[in-house]
Amino acid sequence: MDMPDTVTSTEASHSGLLDGDYDDAIGYYTPGEPIVDAKAPSGPIAERWSNRKFEARLVNPANRRKLSIIIVGTGLAGASAAATLGEAGYNVKTFCYQDSPRRAHSIAAQGGINAAKNYKEDGDSVHRLFYDTVKGGDYRSRESNVYRLAEVSTNIIDQCVAQGVPFAREYGGLLDNRSFGGVQVSRTFYARGQTGQQLLIGAYQALERQISAGTVSMFTRHEMLELIVADGKARGIIARDMVTGEIQTHLADVVVLASGGYGNVFYLSTNAMGSNVTAAWRAHRKGAYMANPCYTQIHPTCIPVSGSHQSKLTLMSESLRNDGRIWVPKNQADCDKDPREIPEEDRDYYLERIYPSFGNLVPRDIASRAAKNVCDEGRGVGPEVDGVRRGVYLDFADAIDRLGRDAVANKYGNLFDMYARITGEDPYAVPMRIYPAVHYVMGGLWVDYDLQSTISGLFVTGEANFSDHGANRLGASALMQGLADGYFVLPHTIRDYLADGPFEAIGEDHPAVLEARESVEQRIEHFLTVNGSRSVDSYHRELGNIMWEYCGMERSEDGLKKAIDLIRGLRDDFYRNVKVLGTSESLNQSLEKAGRVADFFELGELMCIDALNRRESCGGHFRAESQTEDGEALRHDDEFAYVSAWEWAGLDERPVLHKEDLVYTAIEMKQRSYK
C-alpha cells in the first residue's frame, strides 16, 4: 500500500525539457508527450457530430442484452445515461452513495438550463450558444465538443417536456425563457428557482422506469472505491455496501463515471456534504488523465460563514446583483457597527468605484476577487471567524426606495426568505451579507470527443469530465452538459466501443480484481487501526483552508509552493494521526469520510501544481503574476492555449504533464474587458 512515510520536499531544479519561458512548476512535474489526437472529427464544425454518429458502429438489439455497463453516480449525467442505455436494452448497473438516486446534487441547481431553441426570435442559434460558451470559457475549451453541446441542447428540452418536467410557461401555454449569466438572448428554460430539482426528478423517474423494467439494477448506499483495469481495459469496480460494509466486485464490459465535481476539496463549498472525488481519483491513479484540475468556479453571492462550526455554504441567485448594491465600510473601525448607522460618505461601493461601467454586475470572478481583497484588507463585515470578518454588504435599501418593498419582494422574495431562515436577519431591514464560495469545477478527468478517458472502456460524463466549459462555466450550462452527455452523446459514442464486445469474461480471481480488492481492504484496515487523536473532519477543514487561501480566487507562485508543502505535511500527519472509530462491518460515516479526504489531499496537491504551471489568468483561474495594470485577468494565448492533462506517476512522484493544444477554426480568440 502506497502511503507516505515521509514528506518529500521538492526542489526547483530545471529539467531543461520545458517549452515555456515562465514555468513556475519546474521541479514539480515531468513533461510528457503532447496529446495529438482527441478523436475530434474533421470537416465543417456543424457536421462533425452527425458524421461521428454515423461513423460510430451499431450494436444489434439482440446483442445489447449481452453487454453490461456500470454507471457510477445518479445525477443528471448518470441517471439520464442509465435510463437511455437501459431503454436501448443494455444490462446496466448503477451506483450511488445516497439512499436514493433522487438525492444527487444536480437537484440543488437553481437557475435554469440553456437551449438554442430561439423561441424568442432574438437572434439565438446553435452557433451563438456555441460562441457564447467558448467565449465564456475564456477560450480554453475544445470547440468540437462545445458545438455538439449547443447542437443537442434543443433535444434536451423536448425530452424533458415529454417526461412531464413542469417548466415555467407563459399564458399562451408555451414555454417561458429568461436571459441568464450576462448573455444578450433569452435562452434559459427554468422551473422557478428549482430547475435542477425538476430535471433530476425527470431523469430519476426515467431511471426508475428502467429499474422496474429490469434493464437497470440500482445499488444505493454503495460507494465505488476502486476501478478494475484488466488487460488494458476498464472492466469493473470495487464498491463498498455502506450499510453492511461488504466489499463487492462488480464486473462489466464498460464503466462510466458520472460522479460529479470535487469542489469539496475546499471543505466549504456549495456542494453536498457527500460530494467527493474518490471515484474519479481512483480512476486517475489507474491511468486516467486529470485535466485542468485548477479550473474552479467561485460564486460571488453566497451566504457567509457564521462560525467555525460551518459545514457547507449556500448559494443565492446572482440575479440579486441586478438591484442590490455591494459595499463595505471605508474605515475598519466601522466594521462591527450597525450598517444602517454608517453614513453614505463612509461607505465604499467598491465595485461601482473600480468598474464604473459594469458596477455591481461585473463577472463572477471579478466580483469574488474584489470581495476577498476588501476583507483581507480588514474591511469585511459580519462575525469574525478565525480572526477575519468574511462578508460584504449587499444592500437593497436603494432598490426598496426606488421600486417599493412589494416589487422587491416579488422579484427576490424566496431568496430573502432563505437568507432570513439561515442568518436570522431580515434583509428588507438590514443589508444582506454575502461572500464568495466554491461552486463548480470545470476541471475533471480528461476525455476525448467520445467522452472516453485515457483508459480504454472508461467513459466520463457531466461535471466529472473536463470537456465543455473551458476555464469558466456560463450560468445554466451545467444542467445542459449533464443531460447532453447522458441522454444524447454517451449513448452514441459508447456503442462504438461496445461493438467490439462482449469482451472476454474475467473472473473475480483475475489478478487485477484481486489487486483492486486488496488495496481497498488495506486502506479501510489502515484507517480503522491508526487510532490517532484527530477527527477526519478536522483534517478536511484544515486542507480546505489551505486550498481556499492559496489555490482559491487568486493564486501566486509563492502561495502555491507554500500550499504544496503544507498539504504534503498535513497528509502525512493524517495517515499517522487520524482517529476513525467503529468497524467496517456496518454503516460508518467517519470511515467513508476518511477515504474521501485521503483522495482530496492528493487532488489538492495536483490542483496547486496545475495552477503553478499555468502562469496566466483565464476564466476561474487568476494568477497574481498575470494581470493588467488595472488588475484585470491577463490571458496568454501564445503560451497557454492548451489543456493540461496530468498523468499519475505514483505517490510523491512528479505527475506527468501532457498538453493538448486548443485549435479554433470556427471562432476567433479575444481578450475580455469589463471596465
Added chain:
Amino acid sequence: MKLTLKIWRQSGPTAEGAIHTYQLDDVSPDMSFLEMLDVLNEQLNDQGEEPVAFDSDCREGICGMCGLMINGEAHGPEVTTTCQLHMRSFTDGETITIEPWRSDAFPVVKDLVVDRGAFDRIIQAGGYVSVNTGSAPEAHSVPVPKDDADRAFNVATCIGCGACVAACPNGSASLFMGAKVTHLGLLPQGQPERDERVVNMVAQHDHEGFGGCTNIGACTAACPKEIPLDVISQLNKDLRTAIKHGH
C-alpha cells in the same frame, strides 16, 4: 447555549435501540440543527464513543436526505427541512429528543438513519411518463395552460424526505403519492398512463406496509415543501376513475 440531547442509538437494523443522553455546551444559535449534531459527533469522537449516524447531503433543503423526529415533530418546530432548522429555534437549557422517522415501511439502518427505499419502489410502480430518449416531439407542439403547469410544479416540489409518513399516525404515504399522481395528472403528457399509474402506485404503497389515509392532515402540516392536502383528494378521485374504467 447549553443543551441536553436525548438521542436514539441503535447499532444496526436488528439490534435493540435505546435513548442515550448527552450534554452539549457552547451551541451557537447560528448553527443549523445538523451542525449542532456535527459538534456533538466531534465531541463523541474525541471521547472515544462512536459518532451518531444521521443522513444529510445537500444541507440546503432540496435533496430530501435529512429528516429527524425532533421533540416528536417531523423536522422539528419550523416548517422546513432538518438541515434548514437553526438552533435559534431552541432555548438555552432545553432538552431535545431526537429520533429517526418511525414507520414500519422505513426500517432503521443505524441510529437516526432509516431505509426509504419504499418510496423509490412506489415511483417504479408508475410514477413516470413512458417516453424513451429521442422519441419526444418538439417541446412547443403541446401547449399546457399556465395554471396547470404552475400547479403541477407546486406539487412536483416534493423532495421525498418522508416527513409525511413520519408525521402520520397511520404511517401513510398518501401525500407523497398524491403529489406525484397530481403532478403528472395535470399535464397532457401524463394522460395516457393515468389510470394504470394510480392503481399500480397505490398497490405498491399498500404492499410496502404504509397505512391508509384517514384525513388527519398531519402530513401536510409537517411537509417542508407545503404540499397541500388536496393532492390526496386527487389521488382518491383518480383511483375511483381508474376503477370505473375497469382497472
